Amino acid sequence: MHKQEPHLSRMKIALEEARDAALREEVPIGAVLVHRNSGDVVARAGNRTIELHDPTAHAEIQVIRDVCGVVGAQRIPEYDLYVTLEPCPMCAAAISFARIGTVYFGAHDPKSGGITSDVDLYSRSQIHHKPQIFGGILEEECGSILKAFFQAKRLSL
Amino acid sequence: MHKQEPHLSRMKIALEEARDAALREEVPIGAVLVHRNSGDVVARAGNRTIELHDPTAHAEIQVIRDVCGVVGAQRIPEYDLYVTLEPCPMCAAAISFARIGTVYFGAHDPKSGGITSDVDLYSRSQIHHKPQIFGGILEEECGSILKAFFQAKRLSL
Numbered sequence: 001m002h003k004q005e006p007h008l009s010r011m012k013i014a015l016e017e018a019r020d021a022a023l024r025e026e027v028p029i030g031a032v033l034v035h036r037n038s039g040d041v042v043a044r045a046g047n048r049t050i051e052l053h054d055p056t057a058h059a060e061i062q063v064i065r066d067v068c069g070v071v072g073a074q075r076i077p078e079y080d081l082y083v084t085l086e087p088c089p090m091c092a093a094a095i096s097f098a099r100i101g102t103v104y105f106g107a108h109d110p111k112s113g114g115i116t117s118d119v120d121l122y123s124r125s126q127i128h129h130k131p132q133i134f135g136g137i138l139e140e141e142c143g144s145i146l147k148a149f150f151q152a153k154r155l156s157l
Numbered sequence: 158m159h160k161q162e163p164h165l166s167r168m169k170i171a172l173e174e175a176r177d178a179a180l181r182e183e184v185p186i187g188a189v190l191v192h193r194n195s196g197d198v199v200a201r202a203g204n205r206t207i208e209l210h211d212p213t214a215h216a217e218i219q220v221i222r223d224v225c226g227v228v229g230a231q232r233i234p235e236y237d238l239y240v241t242l243e244p245c246p247m248c249a250a251a252i253s254f255a256r257i258g259t260v261y262f263g264a265h266d267p268k269s270g271g272i273t274s275d276v277d278l279y280s281r282s283q284i285h286h287k288p289q290i291f292g293g294i295l296e297e298e299c300g301s302i303l304k305a306f307f308q309a310k311r312l313s314l
Binding site for chain 2: 050064068071073074075089098117121124126
C-alpha cells in the first residue's frame with residue numbers, strides 16, 4: 001500500500017479535474033503530468049473540447065502542450081502521465097510523440113481506447129516510443145464518474 | 158482533368174506550406190482546410206512541432222484548431238482537408254473528432270500513417286465518423302519533398 005500511495009494521490013488529482021470537467025458539461029476525464037524525479041505535479045487539466053472549441057483539447061493533450069511549452073521542447077521524457085481513462089488513439093499517439101515515460105491510467109476502455117482496443121497502438125511497428133503502461137488505478141472511481149455523466153446525458157435527452 | 162483542377166490547386170497550396178516547413182527545419186508536411194460549398198481555403202499550415210514546442214503541432218491539427226476556433230465549434234463537417242502526406246494516427250483521430258467531411262492526401266504512408274498502415278484507424282468500430290478518403294494527389298511531388306528532407310538530414314548527421 002505504501003508503494004501505491006503516490007500513484008493514488010496523483011490519480012485523485014486527476015479525478016478532481018474529471019469532476020470539474022463534468023461541472024462544465026465536458027466529458028469527465030482528467031490528467032496530470034508529474035516530474036519523475038521530483039514527484040512534482042507540474043500540470044493538471046480536464047477535457048475542454050467544448051469550452052475551447054477544440055476537438056483536440058483532451059485532458060492528456062492539454063497537459064502535454066502545457067509542459068512542453070514550459071520546458072521548451074517537443075519531447076519530455078522526464079515526465080509521467082496520470083489519466084482517469086485509457087487514452088484514445090489521438091492521445092496515445094501524442095503521448096508517444098512527447099516521449100512520456102510511463103502512463104498510469106484509471107478505467108480501461110477496450111471499446112474506444114488506443115491501447116487495449118483493437119487499435120492496439122503501442123504494439124504497432126510505426127510507434128518509435130512505447131511508454132510503460134499501468135492501467136486500473138482507482139478504476140471503479142474513474143469509471144463511475146464517466147458512467148454517471150453519460151447516464152445523466154441520456155436522461156436529459 | 159478539369160474536375161481535378163480544384164484539388165490540384167489546393168494541394169499545391171499545401172505543398173507551399175510543406176516547403177516553408179522544410180525551410181524552418183520542420184518535417185515538410187503541409188495542410189489546408191477548404192469550405193466545401195464556397196471552395197474558400199480558410200486555413201493553411203505546415204508542421205511547427207519544433208518552433209512551437211508542441212508535439213501535436215502537425216499541419217492537420219493546426220488547421221483544424223484554427224478553423225474550429227474561428228467557427229466556434231469542435232465539429233466542422235462543412236470543411237474538407239488537403240494534406241501532403243497521409244495523416245498519422247493522432248491526426249487521423251483528430252480529423253474524425255472534428256467531423257471533417259473528406260480528406261485528400263498526397264503521398265501514401267503505409268509505414269507510419271493512420272489509414273493505410275496496420276493501424277487502419279477508419280476501419281475500427283470505435284470511429285464514429287469516417288471521412289471520405291482520396292489519396293495519391295500529386296503523390297510524387299508530395300513524397301519527394303519528404304525524401305529530400307530526410308536524405309539531407311542523414312547527410313548532415
